[in-house]
Amino acid sequence: MIKDKVLLEQWYKSQLRKEALDFSRNLRLLEAMYEEARMLGAFSARDELEGLERKIHLAKAVNVSKTD
Numbered sequence: 001m002i003k004d005k006v007l008l009e010q011w012y013k014s015q016l017r018k019e020a021l022d023f024s025r026n027l028r029l030l031e032a033m034y035e036e037a038r039m040l041g042a043f044s045a046r047d048e049l050e051g052l053e054r055k056i057h058l059a060k061a062v063n064v065s066k067t068d
Contacts, residue, residue, distance in 0.1 A: 002008055
């Protein structure tokens with residue numbers, strides 16, 4: 001259990017200052033996380049624009065007010 005939250009936050013900040021930024025490492029991490037998310041099914045393989053015309057048609061039909 002953490003008793004001194006302020007001390008822990010100071011330690012985290014000091015660790016971040018010590019760690020050098022490495023763009024290529026961060027990019028590799030991002031690509032690996034993206035690939036893992038794809039394998040777990042977090043991103044669908046379907047086309048995102050599929051059915052867009054139908055959705056637009058329905059939105060127009062629902063949102064258009066008719067005046068007589």
